[in-house]
Amino acid sequence: MRNVSKPPHAPEASEQKGTAITEEAFLAAYDMRQFERPSVAVDIVVATVSGGALRVVVYRRKEHPARGKYALPGGFVGIDESLDAAARRLLREKARLEGVFFEQLYTFGAPGRDPRGRIIAVAYLALVPPEALSAVASAHGARVCKVLVEWPGTAGGPASIFDEDGRYLPLAFDHSSILGTAVQRLRATLDATPVAFRLLPHELTLRALQDVHEAIRGRPVNKDSFRRRMLAAGWLEATGERERDASHRPAELYRFVSRGIAWPIVD
Amino acid sequence: MRNVSKPPHAPEASEQKGTAITEEAFLAAYDMRQFERPSVAVDIVVATVSGGALRVVVYRRKEHPARGKYALPGGFVGIDESLDAAARRLLREKARLEGVFFEQLYTFGAPGRDPRGRIIAVAYLALVPPEALSAVASAHGARVCKVLVEWPGTAGGPASIFDEDGRYLPLAFDHSSILGTAVQRLRATLDATPVAFRLLPHELTLRALQDVHEAIRGRPVNKDSFRRRMLAAGWLEATGERERDASHRPAELYRFVSRGIAWPIVD
DNA sequence: AAAATAGTGTCTATGAGACACTATAGT
DNA sequence: ACTATAGTGTCTCATAGACACTATTTT
Numbered sequence: 001m002r003n004v005s006k007p008p009h010a011p012e013a014s015e016q017k018g019t020a021i022t023e024e025a026f027l028a029a030y031d032m033r034q035f036e037r038p039s040v041a042v043d044i045v046v047a048t049v050s051g052g053a054l055r056v057v058v059y060r061r062k063e064h065p066a067r068g069k070y071a072l073p074g075g076f077v078g079i080d081e082s083l084d085a086a087a088r089r090l091l092r093e094k095a096r097l098e099g100v101f102f103e104q105l106y107t108f109g110a111p112g113r114d115p116r117g118r119i120i121a122v123a124y125l126a127l128v129p130p131e132a133l134s135a136v137a138s139a140h141g142a143r144v145c146k147v148l149v150e151w152p153g154t155a156g157g158p159a160s161i162f163d164e165d166g167r168y169l170p171l172a173f174d175h176s177s178i179l180g181t182a183v184q185r186l187r188a189t190l191d192a193t194p195v196a197f198r199l200l201p202h203e204l205t206l207r208a209l210q211d212v213h214e215a216i217r218g219r220p221v222n223k224d225s226f227r228r229r230m231l232a233a234g235w236l237e238a239t240g241e242r243e244r245d246a247s248h249r250p251a252e253l254y255r256f257v258s259r260g261i262a263w264p265i266v267d
Numbered sequence: 268m269r270n271v272s273k274p275p276h277a278p279e280a281s282e283q284k285g286t287a288i289t290e291e292a293f294l295a296a297y298d299m300r301q302f303e304r305p306s307v308a309v310d311i312v313v314a315t316v317s318g319g320a321l322r323v324v325v326y327r328r329k330e331h332p333a334r335g336k337y338a339l340p341g342g343f344v345g346i347d348e349s350l351d352a353a354a355r356r357l358l359r360e361k362a363r364l365e366g367v368f369f370e371q372l373y374t375f376g377a378p379g380r381d382p383r384g385r386i387i388a389v390a391y392l393a394l395v396p397p398e399a400l401s402a403v404a405s406a407h408g409a410r411v412c413k414v415l416v417e418w419p420g421t422a423g424g425p426a427s428i429f430d431e432d433g434r435y436l437p438l439a440f441d442h443s444s445i446l447g448t449a450v451q452r453l454r455a456t457l458d459a460t461p462v463a464f465r466l467l468p469h470e471l472t473l474r475a476l477q478d479v480h481e482a483i484r485g486r487p488v489n490k491d492s493f494r495r496r497m498l499a500a501g502w503l504e505a506t507g508e509r510e511r512d513a514s515h516r517p518a519e520l521y522r523f524v525s526r527g528i529a530w531p532i533v534d
Numbered sequence: 535a536a537a538a539t540a541g542t543g544t545c546t547a548t549g550a551g552a553c554a555c556t557a558t559a560g561t
Numbered sequence: 562a563c564t565a566t567a568g569t570g571t572c573t574c575a576t577a578g579a580c581a582c583t584a585t586t587t588t
Contacts, residue, residue, distance in 0.1 A: 249585040
């Protein structure tokens with residue numbers, strides 16, 4: 001039986017006399033529980049770049065459903081909790097991450113996406129520098145896996161994950177779609193906004209920044225023009241320091257500064 | 268009392284024995300109703316461009332809450348209905364629109380956004396040519412209002428609506444935020460994707476296309492370079508026909524064709 | 535010295551902005 | 562003829578890509 005619930009915007013009970021009562025009286029008489037409601041969860045793509053590859057945090061599911069498959073960190077939204085607050089709480093609870101950059105990505109609401117029932121997932125994207133994930137690795141079943149994207153540019157589509165030995169790891173539910181959407185967002189905003197800096201430590205070399213761009217785009221970028229663009233964008237400030245323990249000429253260290261530059265860039 | 272509901276990913280009841288039972292048995296025993304759930308609605312920004320201005324469809328609310336204010340068309344998501352299906356249904360029910368382009372925009376979930384209780388709104392953006400809204404105008408309380416955006420570029424922020432006489436019309440709930448997000452999305456995707464064509468009839472002049480770009484960006488664009496870019500993009504095909512009833516030289520009519528060009532553009 | 539990567543200078547191709555000019559409709 | 566807008570040709574400037582070259586570290 002399909003429940004195309006009639007919106008409570010105009011509930012039957014108060015429709016006739018509704019025009020005369022006050023807003024307070026209306027709200028007091030209003031019972032929202034008359035409509036069947038879905039559950040709402042937040043799922044988070046916690047992304048970083050290390051070893052020249054885009055990586056995300058996943059957990060091996062120990063319970064049904066999708067037992068043995070890998071899932072993005074996530075959980076249900078509290079009834080008095082905003083979506084952003086839920087994402088912040090879940091980042092803390094599930095990945096021990098605080099103060100990291102995150103933003104809402106897309107909402108996945110296909111009726112069959114979770115066998116437990118109607119669960120609508122608001123997906124988030126969190127960006128962290130690789131060293132911030134050292135604590136996560138020790139967490140209960142957590143793994144930081146390489147992402148494989150099989151479509152070019154911002155075409156979109158699912159993405160899959162692999163372990164260090166190149167073995168495919170199955171993702172639970174529709175999490176390959178969520179992951180694909182995250183990569184699409186990253187690729188689309190990479191040039192227009194300074195997202196790449198969120199994936200790097202505070203002090204960085206231009207080479208490391210280029211590695212991040214190449215890992216996200218999945219293809220090489222032109223070195224010369226990349227350096228010029230980055231230095232012209234006004235996001236970088238030379239520290240005067242140089243890289244250490246490189247087996248070749250050490251590169252200049254830069255700091256990310258957004259002096260007066262809006263986020264995203266305003267034209 | 269704050270209900271930060273413990274995620275049913277690992278429900279207490281089946282935690283101990285969960286590792287031994289089958290997925291079928293787990294799901295049969297699983298009761299999702301133990302957690303308090305929000306309502307989920309879809310709100311739609313139905314946008315067009317006419318008279319050199321970006322316009323959206325709003326309804327004057329006849330009932331509490333926010334009685335007398337203007338609201339975007341919207342309604343609750345059916346328990347077995349996907350989010351896209353809910354948007355399609357609401358476009359048909361509320362604005363008598365079928366077969367129009369629409370996409371998901373952002374999800375608004377602040378706990379206090381609707382005084383009736385916890386209602387999470389998945390916002391959608393629908394783009395229609397101006398003549399498609401002639402039937403909407405006659406609908407119950409519907410109005411097609413000019414949009415005012417007070418921030419430059421893709422900075423983001425709220426947007427407000429005005430009637431034909433320049434009078435400010437108050438928007439209900441957080442609909443000015445939703446509207447602002449819609450404009451931000453339009454501005455961000457205007458150059459990279461052929462969204463502008465969704466706001467125009469099938470046959471169009473370059474001038475009309477430029478008007479759409481200027482209305483969305485909120486500032487003039489360079490005519491010469493705009494013409495070159497549009498003709499080079501491969502989205503336009505000359506019909507050989509010319510504009511009628513213009514009080515000056517009639518412009519060439521073009522048709523939108525996306526021959527082999529992906530949506531959005533793949534590089 | 536050899537290897538490897540960092541960083542600079544310069545040439546070329548492309549696309550945006552500017553502007554002058556021509557074309558074609560209504561009045 | 563006059564006005565208004567459509568549409569073309571060309572110049573300049575900014576930026577991306579390509580490539581040659583120099584610089585500085587480890588081994």
